[in-house]
Structures are given as C-alpha cells and as structure tokens.
Amino acid sequence: MRFLIVIPAHNEEDHLSFTLDSLQQQRYKDFKVVISNDGSTDQTAEVIKKYTDSDPRFETINLQKSQHQPGSKVVNAFKKGLDTQNMGAFDIICKFDADIILSEDYLETIEKAFRNNPDYGLVGGLLYVEKDGDWVYEGNSNKHHVRGPMKAYRKECFLEMGGLRETLGWDNIDSILLENLGWKEVVLADLKVKLIKVKGADYTVRESDYYGRYFYFLGLNRFLAYIASSKEAMKSKSVSFFFKIIKTYEACRSKKLELKISKDEQKVINAQRWKALKKKWLRI
Structure with a gap:
C-alpha cells in the first residue's frame, strides 16, 4: 500500500x-x-x-x-x-x-x-x-x-x-x-x-472562547453543549468558566456562523455524544 x-x-x-x-x-x-x-x-x-x-x-x-x-x-x-x-x-x-x-x-x-x-x-x-x-x-x-x-x-x-x-x-x-x-x-x-512542542502554543484565543467555539462548530445542540461546558467547568473548579464558555457558544449561535457539517452529520454527532453521555454518566 x-x-x-x-x-x-x-x-x-x-x-x-x-x-x-x-x-x-x-x-x-x-x-x-x-x-x-x-x-x-x-x-x-x-x-x-x-x-x-x-x-x-x-x-x-x-x-x-x-x-x-x-x-x-x-x-x-x-x-x-x-x-x-x-x-x-x-x-x-x-x-x-x-x-x-x-x-x-x-x-x-x-x-x-x-x-x-x-x-x-x-x-x-x-x-x-x-x-x-x-x-x-x-x-x-x-x-x-x-x-x-x-x-x-x-x-x-x-x-x-x-x-x-x-x-x-x-x-x-x-x-x-x-x-x-x-x-x-x-x-x-x-x-x-x-x-516536540505543546499543541496550541501558537494560539492566543482564551480557553473559554476556545471551548465555546469548539462545541458550536462540532454541531452540538444547546443541551449537549451546556453539559459539555459544565464538565469543563468542573475540571477547572470554576462556575464562572461555565458561563464564559456558554457566552461564546451562544454568541456563535446568534451570529449563525457557518458550520462545515451538514444537518444529517449534525444529527449523527449529537446522537453519538448523547450515546456516550448515557453510557458514561447515566449507565444506560
């Protein structure tokens, strides 16, 4: 090959x-x-x-x-x-x-x-x-x-x-x-x-902005985006971090920034994330 x-x-x-x-x-x-x-x-x-x-x-x-x-x-x-x-x-x-x-x-x-x-x-x-x-x-x-x-x-x-x-x-x-x-x-x-080097070293974007944009461009619906944001906030032990992520996510939604995935692909991604959430946290 x-x-x-x-x-x-x-x-x-x-x-x-x-x-x-x-x-x-x-x-x-x-x-x-x-x-x-x-x-x-x-x-x-x-x-x-x-x-x-x-x-x-x-x-x-x-x-x-x-x-x-x-x-x-x-x-x-x-x-x-x-x-x-x-x-x-x-x-x-x-x-x-x-x-x-x-x-x-x-x-x-x-x-x-x-x-x-x-x-x-x-x-x-x-x-x-x-x-x-x-x-x-x-x-x-x-x-x-x-x-x-x-x-x-x-x-x-x-x-x-x-x-x-x-x-x-x-x-x-x-x-x-x-x-x-x-x-x-x-x-x-x-x-x-x-x-050799740490990823992201060249980026100047704030961590909360990164996660907010990441969850949006991944195509997550609001419920899953909020769940994902809460997980990151728990890791950081910061309630304010949750609201900062959400603020960026909601700003992306309000601007209707272009996604590079189709509607059907968004459904696939959300279904997969929901499946993983149930398996890990809800034990379903």
Missing part, C-alpha cells in the same frame, strides 16, 4: 527536520511527502529545500499565510497540499504535524494494520511528550482516539466521509463520521509518536 503524507507547516524551522528525518529513516519506503508551507516567515522553506533537493519522495507547496482560525487553519493547508497530488495513486492518506518524531517501524506497522484489517478506516499510535528528560505519555484520557498530529486514513474511508473539515473540532468530527459509516478507528498502543 502506498502512503501520501501531507504535512502543514508554519514557522517550524526548529522542529520540521526531526519529522522529515524520521520519515527518511522509515523501514517502509513506499510513500510521498508533501510539505504545505503555510506562509512561514522563518527558515522553514530552507529546511524543506534540503529534502526536496535530495529525495524525490519529498515535495512542497508554498502558500500565503492562512488567516483561518485554529483548527480550520491546519486543515486548509492540508487540503492545499492534497490538491497537488493524484489521490488515485495512493492507498493511505496521512495528515501529519511538522513537530513529531516517528519510530522507524511506524509506516510499516500502519500499513500492515490496514492490509490485514479491511474495516480499519483510521489508524495511529499514541503521543508522548518530553518531561524531565524522559518521553512520557501525553495524558489524553481517550486512548482509543487517533490524535490530530498523526492521522492515517484508508483512502476509501477518507473519501467516503468527505475528507477533513476546515473547522475547530475536525479531529473529532472525522472519528464520529467514519464510525457512523461502518469504519473502525484504531489506536496501536505500541506505536509511540514523540511530540
């Missing part, structure tokens, strides 16, 4: 070479990499050139800096890179971040999982971050969800679910939609992916 790997990159001069080196060191060699340079103002382009000049599997596309919001920004750059390729020549579509390090057997293991399991639609490993000189599990509570920095989709699944959505929450929307279509999302716990 052949991989198409698209890597959105904006000002990643300090991290990108680690990612690209780890790809060159893969035991599995049948892949193409497209680095989507999203208006970088540092030396990212020069880093990319070292690889495109010496390895025909590496290509790049240079974009004007995206003005999109967190979430949609990275997907926009990903799509621009994807558009440069003939998807018919590939079997596995990957969206990787520009600040991860993959083990030498990463692509080999992913390919084997897809080849041996025709119902697998999305596969990935687990994220690890550096702490006190050691690489430790990032700590995301859901070990069954493939995180945004290392998505690998079976092409048929990717096309059937309509690709990625340019919106906050895209990396949860994909999971819900593909599961609804009968595909499986699988995390291979033995595959460790090193994350």
Whole structure:
C-alpha cells in the first residue's frame, strides 16, 4: 500500500527536520511527502529545500499565510497540499504535524494494520511528550482516539466521509463520521509518536472562547453543549468558566456562523455524544 503524507507547516524551522528525518529513516519506503508551507516567515522553506533537493519522495507547496482560525487553519493547508497530488495513486492518506518524531517501524506497522484489517478506516499510535528528560505519555484520557498530529486514513474511508473539515473540532468530527459509516478507528498502543512542542502554543484565543467555539462548530445542540461546558467547568473548579464558555457558544449561535457539517452529520454527532453521555454518566 502506498502512503501520501501531507504535512502543514508554519514557522517550524526548529522542529520540521526531526519529522522529515524520521520519515527518511522509515523501514517502509513506499510513500510521498508533501510539505504545505503555510506562509512561514522563518527558515522553514530552507529546511524543506534540503529534502526536496535530495529525495524525490519529498515535495512542497508554498502558500500565503492562512488567516483561518485554529483548527480550520491546519486543515486548509492540508487540503492545499492534497490538491497537488493524484489521490488515485495512493492507498493511505496521512495528515501529519511538522513537530513529531516517528519510530522507524511506524509506516510499516500502519500499513500492515490496514492490509490485514479491511474495516480499519483510521489508524495511529499514541503521543508522548518530553518531561524531565524522559518521553512520557501525553495524558489524553481517550486512548482509543487517533490524535490530530498523526492521522492515517484508508483512502476509501477518507473519501467516503468527505475528507477533513476546515473547522475547530475536525479531529473529532472525522472519528464520529467514519464510525457512523461502518469504519473502525484504531489506536496501536505500541506505536509511540514523540511530540516536540505543546499543541496550541501558537494560539492566543482564551480557553473559554476556545471551548465555546469548539462545541458550536462540532454541531452540538444547546443541551449537549451546556453539559459539555459544565464538565469543563468542573475540571477547572470554576462556575464562572461555565458561563464564559456558554457566552461564546451562544454568541456563535446568534451570529449563525457557518458550520462545515451538514444537518444529517449534525444529527449523527449529537446522537453519538448523547450515546456516550448515557453510557458514561447515566449507565444506560
């Protein structure tokens, strides 16, 4: 199976070479990499050139800096890179971040999982971050969800679910939609992916605004959005945090901001969230 790997990159001069080196060191060699340079103002382009000049599997596309919001920004750059390729020549579509390090057997293991399991639609490993000189599990509570920095989709699944959505929450929307279509999302716990920097470090949006927008663009109805907001407020032990999230969510509703999911997809997402809520909290 052949991989198409698209890597959105904006000002990643300090991290990108680690990612690209780890790809060159893969035991599995049948892949193409497209680095989507999203208006970088540092030396990212020069880093990319070292690889495109010496390895025909590496290509790049240079974009004007995206003005999109967190979430949609990275997907926009990903799509621009994807558009440069003939998807018919590939079997596995990957969206990787520009600040991860993959083990030498990463692509080999992913390919084997897809080849041996025709119902697998999305596969990935687990994220690890550096702490006190050691690489430790990032700590995301859901070990069954493939995180945004290392998505690998079976092409048929990717096309059937309509690709990625340019919106906050895209990396949860994909999971819900593909599961609804009968595909499986699988995390291979033995595959460790090193994350060099903390996600969200480049964003200036307030945390309460982030959650309010996230719940809105995920398509949650008011009841589920309020439940989700209360959970975040409990984690923060702050009643005011709940009202701040809700304020942003309601502002998005009143402005009728465009959603990147259809009405039917909203129903699917809300049904899935309600099902998870009943299972976890109501024990139904």
